[in-house]
Amino acid sequence: MSARTLYDKLWDSHVVQQRDDGSALIYIDRHIIHEVTSPQAFEGLRLAGRKPWRVDSILATPDHNVPTTQKERASGVAGIEDPVSLIQVQTLDDNCDAYGIVEFKINDARQGIVHIIGPETGACLPGMTVVCGDSHTATNGALGALAHGIGTSEVEHVLATQCLVSKKMKNMLVEVNGTLGVGVTPKDVILAIIGKIGTAGANGHALEFGGDVFRNMSMEGRMTVCNMAIEAGARAGMVAVDDTTIDYVRGRMFAPKGEDWEKAVASWQDLHSDPGAVFDKVVTLRAEDIEPQVSWGTSPEMVGPVGAKVPDPAAESDPAKRESMVRALEYMGLKAGQPIESIKLDRVFIGSCTNARIEDMRAAAQVVKGRRKADSVKEAMVVPGSGAVKAQAEAEGLDKIFLDAGLEWREPGCSMCLAMNADKLGAGEHCASTSNRNFEGRQGYGGRTHLVSPAMAAAAAIAGHFVDVRDFVEGGQA
Amino acid sequence: MKSFTQVTGLVAPMDRANVDTDMIIPKQFLKSIKRTGFGKNLFDELRYLDEGQPDQDCSHRPLNPNFPLNQRRYQGSTVLLARANFGCGSSREHAPWALEDFGFRCVIAPSFADIFYNNCFKNGLLPVVLPEPVVEKLFQQLYANDGYQLTVDLEAQAVTTPDGEVFTFEVDDFRKHCLLKGLDDIGLTLEQADAIKAYEAKRRQEAPWLFDAVKAETAKR
Ligand code: SF4
Numbered sequence: 001m002s003a004r005t006l007y008d009k010l011w012d013s014h015v016v017q018q019r020d021d022g023s024a025l026i027y028i029d030r031h032i033i034h035e036v037t038s039p040q041a042f043e044g045l046r047l048a049g050r051k052p053w054r055v056d057s058i059l060a061t062p063d064h065n066v067p068t069t070q071k072e073r074a075s076g077v078a079g080i081e082d083p084v085s086l087i088q089v090q091t092l093d094d095n096c097d098a099y100g101i102v103e104f105k106i107n108d109a110r111q112g113i114v115h116i117i118g119p120e121t122g123a124c125l126p127g128m129t130v131v132c133g134d135s136h137t138a139t140n141g142a143l144g145a146l147a148h149g150i151g152t153s154e155v156e157h158v159l160a161t162q163c164l165v166s167k168k169m170k171n172m173l174v175e176v177n178g179t180l181g182v183g184v185t186p187k188d189v190i191l192a193i194i195g196k197i198g199t200a201g202a203n204g205h206a207l208e209f210g211g212d213v214f215r216n217m218s219m220e221g222r223m224t225v226c227n228m229a230i231e232a233g234a235r236a237g238m239v240a241v242d243d244t245t246i247d248y249v250r251g252r253m254f255a256p257k258g259e260d261w262e263k264a265v266a267s268w269q270d271l272h273s274d275p276g277a278v279f280d281k282v283v284t285l286r287a288e289d290i291e292p293q294v295s296w297g298t299s300p301e302m303v304g305p306v307g308a309k310v311p312d313p314a315a316e317s318d319p320a321k322r323e324s325m326v327r328a329l330e331y332m333g334l335k336a337g338q339p340i341e342s343i344k345l346d347r348v349f350i351g352s353c354t355n356a357r358i359e360d361m362r363a364a365a366q367v368v369k370g371r372r373k374a375d376s377v378k379e380a381m382v383v384p385g386s387g388a389v390k391a392q393a394e395a396e397g398l399d400k401i402f403l404d405a406g407l408e409w410r411e412p413g414c415s416m417c418l419a420m421n422a423d424k425l426g427a428g429e430h431c432a433s434t435s436n437r438n439f440e441g442r443q444g445y446g447g448r449t450h451l452v453s454p455a456m457a458a459a460a461a462i463a464g465h466f467v468d469v470r471d472f473v474e475g476g477q478a
Numbered sequence: 479m480k481s482f483t484q485v486t487g488l489v490a491p492m493d494r495a496n497v498d499t500d501m502i503i504p505k506q507f508l509k510s511i512k513r514t515g516f517g518k519n520l521f522d523e524l525r526y527l528d529e530g531q532p533d534q535d536c537s538h539r540p541l542n543p544n545f546p547l548n549q550r551r552y553q554g555s556t557v558l559l560a561r562a563n564f565g566c567g568s569s570r571e572h573a574p575w576a577l578e579d580f581g582f583r584c585v586i587a588p589s590f591a592d593i594f595y596n597n598c599f600k601n602g603l604l605p606v607v608l609p610e611p612v613v614e615k616l617f618q619q620l621y622a623n624d625g626y627q628l629t630v631d632l633e634a635q636a637v638t639t640p641d642g643e644v645f646t647f648e649v650d651d652f653r654k655h656c657l658l659k660g661l662d663d664i665g666l667t668l669e670q671a672d673a674i675k676a677y678e679a680k681r682r683q684e685a686p687w688l689f690d691a692v693k694a695e696t697a698k699r
Contacts, residue, residue, distance in 0.1 A: 016677040017670055025670060027677055029688050039511040047514055048480070048664070054678075056693040091511055102696045123692055127685070153663070161667040163674055254695050256687030264687050 003274035005171045006240055007206040010146035010271075014129050016163055025163045028057065029128040032114045033101075033155065035062040035092040036420070037133030041156035042095040052099050053162040059123045060096050060103035062089045063113045065420040068383050068410035072422075076107050085421065104387075110253075112386020112412045115139035115353035119223060120388055122252025126241045126268040131158055136353050136436065138229040141238035142222035144245055144271040146206075148235040169235065170280040172205035173273075176213040178287030183470035185363065186221035187355060187434065187453035189213060189285075190228045191293035195303040197283055202234035205281060208273060209239050213287045219248040220357045227354045228436050231300040240272035294340050294466050295438050295451040297328035302438075303451065304340065306468045312336035331440055332448050333428065341466050343450065346429035348373075348380035348407075348461040349443070350454050352417035355434035356385030358392050360454040365398040367458035367472055373406035374464030381408040381423065383415040407461060419444045432460040480602030481660025485583045486629040487556030489620050491546050492521075495561040499594065502565065503576040507532050516572055517579030521547065547580075557628050559616055560587040564605075565594025574601040584630045586637065588613050599653050600662060604632060606647050632658055 004012070016025040038060075045051065052058065065085035072079050077093065080086040089106060096103035104111040110121065115136050118124035124140040130147035131137060133155040140147035150164065158164055174193055194201070207229045214222060222239045229237025239245075246265055249255050256264040273279075291305035302325070304311065313325035313336060329336065334343065350356070350364050361384060373380050382402050384390040390412055393399055399409045416423040417435040425431050425447025434457050435442075438449040452460065459469040507519045507530070522530040525547060527540040541548045547555075558577065564587040565573060574597045577585065583603065588610040590598075598605045608616075619639065620626045629638040632654060637645045659665065667674075682689050 017673050025667060025674070027674070027681065029681075040513055043511075043513040048662075050664070053674075054689075056690045059692050088511060100693075102692050125688070128688065157664050157667065160664045161671075161674065162678070163667055163670075165663065165667065254691040256691070260687040264685070267685060 003276040003278070005173075005273040005277045005279060006144065006208055006238055006271060007146065007169070007171055007236070008277070010127070010129070010238075011168055013127070014146070023165050023167050026129060026166045028131050028158050028162055028164055030118070030124055030130045031058045031155075031158050032118055032123070032130065032132040032137070033058060033060045033092070034064055034114050034132070034134065035088040036064045037152045037155055038095065039088060039091045041133070041152050041159055042091075044153075044156040045159055048160075050160045052101070052159045055100055057162065058101045058159075059118070059121070060092060060101050061108075061111050061114060061117055062092050062106055063111070063412075064414045064418065065089070066106055066111075066411075066413040067421050068381075068413050068415045068423060070411060073107060073411045076105075082421070109387040109391065112384075112388065113353045113356065113414055115223075115227065116357060116385035116389065119143055119219070119248075120252070120357075120386060122249060122255030125249060125255065125264070126245055126271050131164065135230045135235075136227050138235065138237045139223050139227040139353055141226040141229065141236055142219060143249070144238060144241035144268065146236055146238065147226075149230070169206045170204055171278070172202050172207050172234065172281040173279040173283070174207060174209050175211040175282065175284045176209070176287055176290075177211040177284070178213065179216075180213060180287045180290060181470070183292060183455065183468075184290055185292075185453040185455060186217055186224040188290055188293045189287075190225045190231075191295065191300070191303045191451060192290045193283075193285060194228065194232045194300045195293070196285060197232055199231060199299055199301045200233045201283070202229065202232040202281075205234050207232065207234035207237045208279075209237065210273070211284075214239050215242065217244075218359060219244055220359045223357065224354055224360075228300070231436055241268045242272075292453065292456050292469055293451075294343075294456065295449070296332065296334060296340060296343075297325065298331055298438055298440050299324070299328070300436070300438060300451060302328055306340055306456065306466055308340055310334045310336055310338045310340060333430075341468070343430060344376065344465045345432050345450075345460050346378050347425060347431040348377060348457050349383070349416040349423075349431055349433040349435065350381070350407075350457050351383030351385065351410075351415050352433075352435035353385060353414070354436045355454045356383060356389060356412075358389050360434065361389060361393045361398050362396070364454040364458040365393075365401045367455050367469060368405035368407060368462060369401050371405055371462045373461050376464040377461055378429075379408065380406070380461040381410055381416065383410040383423075384412050386412050405462070416443050418442060419447075425449070432457040432466065480578075482583065482602060482604045482632050482657045484629065484631045484633070485556055485604075486627055487583065488552065488554055489557045489559050489616075489626050489628050490552040490555035491617060491620055492558055492560040492564070493546075493617065496563045496566055497560060498566045499573040502573040504530065507572065513571075513575050514579055516576035517581065520576040520580045521545070551624050554581070556581055556583045557630060558582050558585045559613065559620060560585055561613070562588045562610070564590050565598075566591035571597050571601070574598045574603050578603050586613065586616070586628075586630075599657055602657070602660065604630065604657065606630060606637060608637065608645055608647055612645050
């Protein structure tokens with residue numbers, strides 16, 4: 001057989017039936033569901049008199065609009081103040097109970113953001129196809145899986161048939177070689193990639209991340225990178241399986257055990273692109289060129305190094321781009337040529353499926369340790385991505401570090417990433433956010449989001465404006 | 479999706495042109511997380527004398543006695559006889575959901591709004607276009623006869639009156655096929671159930687760890 005990419009292999013091994021029109025029935029190994037995009041799908045199933053095809057393939061948890069304060073969480077579902085959120089969370093519980101679907105309910109110690117609990121529990125594994133009614137499902141691609149988001153009607157389709165009707169995408173490789181500088185994190189790498197290729201750069205492609213930088217990256221870092229593949233236009237992002245992957249998976253709750261483990265590991269050895277495999281598109285970056293990033297606009301591609309200035313639309317030759325830059329700067333309340341470091345922050349949000357894993361918590365804690373949040377920052381919240389992350393952080397005393405520094409320590413959930421619960425930006429407020437989307441109004445009506453790494457967000461919380469975290473790391477401002 | 483082959487049922491009149499989707503299901507009921515349960519609010523503003531609220535128990539609301547669906551002779555009807563341009567307005571799929579949930583299987587009219595017409599097929603509801611004079615004739619027969627029933631046969635593309643008079647109608651072949659078999663995307667995929675099962679069996683043998691782990695492991699705790 002000719003040389004194949006990782007995506008080719010994952011695709012080939014899941015084709016149930018190839019159709020004449022170029023589409024195929026693809027088998028789905030793991031289906032993760034949450035409260036927002038599943039209710040109508042279950043309703044549809046019921047209407048049609050159908051049942052889930054394979055209940056054991058499904059794992060559920062509420063995350064999008066669960067409250068994150070201890071007060072509101074204390075009395076479980078009933079304690080959710082927003083009635084619409086309450087109904088959605090209750091509906092998920094009811095559906096899961098009715099069909100016998102395993103769900104980590106609101107105050108279960110294992111509850112968390114869908115894309116965090118998948119890998120964390122071992123529910124998502126190398127070689128799997130993973131879907132979830134949420135675009136950031138690509139996160140699981142870090143495991144060497146084919147993972148992507150689907151819509152509500154597709155959620156129903158997968159529930160009912162265990163398959164998805166899909167057309168094969170093209171192959172794209174982003175290669176980053178070299179060594180990342182101190183203070184430069186996986187989040188900076190993916191932001192730099194998106195800054196380079198644009199939010200449509202990987203449209204129609206499955207995106208593989210290759211090169212030294214990803215080989216040397218931790219699994220959690222790879223998840224951060226794959227998480228934002230969607231912001232580069234790719235429905236799926238992935239990294240080849242190596243020892244780091246296998247070490248990560250070993251011993252997780254749902255991971256194979258004993259003899260199965262040995263067989264599984266053996267089967268995962270092939271989950272990489274063959275030498276000579278052909279990609280339709282290849283982009284390369286040098287690790288040494290990547291600096292800590294801050295987004296200044298209203299699209300993830302409007303991003304640059306922290307030491308740079310807000311770009312001048314007048315210098316942009318493409319009129320459509322120029323126009324969108326002008327609109328972005330107006331919405332963001334920024335001036336062309338203004339140093340990014342001069343942007344003052346009203347709020348800081350450390351969390352989301354991009355950056356709410358334990359390494360993110362540690363990175364942020366390391367920066368704020370022994371320091372105090374700037375008084376000008378109204379609120380800085382740290383929202384762990386899952387109950388497990390929260391417990392681990394607390395075991396390491398990270399919660400104390402945050403609280404001592406004047407940051408808030410919350411209950412797990414999506415929180416201010418999309419502001420479906422009470423955690424929102426006010427109009428005109430600037431927020432240093434470790435999430436993945438800086439669209440207008442994403443974090444609250446009129447809110448201004450700047451995407452950064454956890455370490456950069458933490459440093460901004462202390463300084464009250466953006467600063468180069470490398471100055472903190474190297475003791476420049478200590 | 480429900481299939482539709484043939485229905486013989488009581489007919490109810492909706493005797494006005496340009497019935498829009500807001501009339502079929504008013505906007506305050508779209509907040510629901512569900513696709514069902516809209517039947518009690520079908521034609522809400524025409525059917526009740528007060529303003530309807532979502533999640534309300536409708537059994538104590540004042541009914542409009544002049545509205546046909548509230549009259550005893552039309553209880554249990556499954557065919558709705560309507561006038562021109564039925565279902566105009568928004569694209570809300572809630573409109574066919576509401577009709578279907580109420581118990582209608584077929585709507586007969588001289589013409590339909592496009593999107594509504596399409597949405598009907600996705601939801602197991604058959605929209606039948608008959609010429610204006612025929613519809614007029616059916617209305618007259620309906621009003622003249624208590625317990626008036628029509629037989630709608632999709633396979634034969636025919637509507638038959640109690641007197642045995644037959645009116646044929648047009649329908650797109652593919653849509654007809656899907657509706658006869660009750661096929662939606664999911665239905666089409668399920669036609670390949672054997673292929674899915676075969677794949678699954680092979681996969682279970684090659685990679686047993688992909689199965690049952692979540693349920694089994696959780697049950698232990
Ligand atoms: S954290 Fe944000 S991006 Fe991630 S799943 Fe939740 S809402 Fe979506």
